[in-house]
Amino acid sequence: MDALKLDHITKTYGPRVVLRDLSLTLSPQECTVILGKSGCGKTTLLRLLAGLEQPDTGTISRPAGLKLGMMFQEARLFPWLTCRENIALGLPQGSIPQEVDHWLSLVQLTEAADQYPAQLSGGMQQRASLARTLAMHSGLILMDEPFAALDYFTRAQLQQELRTMVEQMSMGVVLVTHNVDEALTLGDRLLILRKGTMVWEERLPPGKRDLLSPSLIAVKKRLLEELA
Amino acid sequence: MRTMKGKLHFCLPFLAVFLLWDYAASQGFWSSYILPSPARVWGTLLHMLENGELFRHIRISLQRILWGFSWALLASCLLSSLNLLFPRLRNCYSGLLEVFRHVPPLSLIPLLILWFGIGELPKTIIIVLASFFPMYLNMDDGFRRCDRKLLEVGQMLGFSPWKSLWKIRLPAALPGILTGLRIGMGYSLRAIIGAEMIAADSGLGFLILDAQAMSRSDKVIIGILAIGALGLVLDGIFALLERKVLCWMR
DSSP states (O other), X not given: OOOEEEXXXXXXXXXXXXXXXXXXXXXXXXXEEEEOOTTSSHHHHHHHHHTSSOOXXXXXXXXXXXXXXXXXXXXXXXXXXXXXXXXHTTSOTTOOTTHHHHHHHHTTOGGGTTSOGGGSOHHHHHHHHXXXXXXXXXXXXXXXXXXXXXXXXXXXXXXXHHHHHHHHHTOXXXXXXXXXXXXXXXXXXXXXXXXXXXXXXXXXXXXXXXXXXXXXXXXXXXXXXXXX | OOOHHHHHHHHHHHHHHHHHHHHHHHHTSSOTTTSOOHHHHHHHHHHXXXXXXXXXXXXXXXXXXXXXXXXXXXXXXXXHHHHHHSGGGHHHHHHHHHHHHTSOGGGGHHHHHHHHTTSHXXXXXXXXXXXXXXXXXXXXXXXXXXXXXXXXXXXXXXXXXHHHIIIIIHHHHHHHHHHHHHHHHHHHHHHHHHHHHHSOSSSHHHHHHHHHHTTOHHHHHHHHHHHHHHHHHHHHHHHHHHHHHTGGGO
C-alpha cells in the first residue's frame, strides 16, 4: 500500500499558525507516533489527515483505496445506541451481524453488549470505541490521544490490546500523544512536532518492548530532552 | 411511574376543588344555573355517556386534532430536513414563517370562513398553524444543534448526508422533537376548541357553546372537563412514547 503524503502543509486559525510548511510521509504498514507539547499542532495534523479539516496551503495525497479510521480523545459513542449497535456501525457493508460478537469479545465487552454508553465506565466506552474503529477494517487508524482520560492500568491494558490487534490485522496507526511511555510502547517511528514543524525523528526496532531496557531508556532520555 | 405518594399529591387538589364546589353548591351561594351541583353534573354526564353524545363530540374533536396535527408534523419534518440539506433555502421563507409564528391562528378564522366556508378545511388550517411552529422550531433547532463531534464520527464512518441525518441528527434531536410534539398537541387542542366555538356544528367547542346558549351550565362543565381529560390522555401518550424512545437517557 502506498504512503500517505503531506506536502508543504500550512494551517492557521486566525493569526495563529498551527502547522508551518509541513511535509511528511506516513506509511500504512507501521505505527507512527507524533509527540509534542499541548498546542503544537498534533491534533490539527490528525484532523487534516482525516479530512475533517482542510489545509490553507499545500496538499495531502491519500492513496486510492486507503480507508482511514479515527479514534478520538473521547469515546464519542452514540448515546442512543447500545454498545453492540455502536460497534456494528463500524462494520463494512455486507458484513454479517455475528461479526460484532467477535469484536465485542476481542475488547472484552461481551457482557456489556446490550448496555448504553451512559451505563459503561470510561474505560469500557473507550474499548467500545476502539472496537468500532477496528471493525471498519481501515488501512490506517488515526488516534488522537485515545487513552489520555484513562487510569494507568486501563491505559496499559488497552495499549497492549491495541498493539496485539494492530499486529494481527497488519494495519497502520498514526498516534498522537504527549505520553512518552505510550509512544515507546506502541511506536515504530517517533516524531516530535514543535510549533507546527517536525523537529525530531527516531525509529524503533519491531517486537515486544521493555521500557526498562538500556536502549529504550536512552531513547526516552533523548525524547524528553527534545520535548523539554 | 407515579409512587403512591405521588398519586396522592396528584389527586389531592382535585379532591379539594371537588369538595369546595360541592360545599358552595349545597349552601346555595349561587343559583344552580350559575353553579350546578356535582350531583347534577354527574347525572347529566351519565346521560350523555348513555346516549353517546359526549363520545361523538370527543371523537369529532379528536379526529380534527389528529388530522391537522399529522399535516403539521409532516410539514415540520419536511421543512427542517430541507433547511439542513439546503441551508440557503431557509432564507426564502424564514421571514414569512417569523411573521406567521406571531399571529394567533384564531385571528385567521374570519378570513378562513370567508374563503373556505365553515367546513373542515378552516379547522384543519387552524390546527396546522397552531401545532406547526412548536414542532418545527424544536425539530429545526435539534437538527442544527447536533453535537459536531458525533457528526465527525459519522464522517469517519463514511455516512452520506442523508444517512447522517437519519442515524445521527434525528436521534440526537429526538428529545427536543418529542417536546415539540407534546407542546404542539396541546396547542392543537386549544386551537380546535376555539375554532369549534366559532365555526362548527359538532365537537367539544361546539358542545360548550351550544350548552351555554341553552343555559345548560352542567353541560358546559362536562365539556370543559372532557377537554381537560382529553388533554391529559394525549399528553400521557406522549409521555409514554418519550419513556419508550428515550430509554437511553435514563
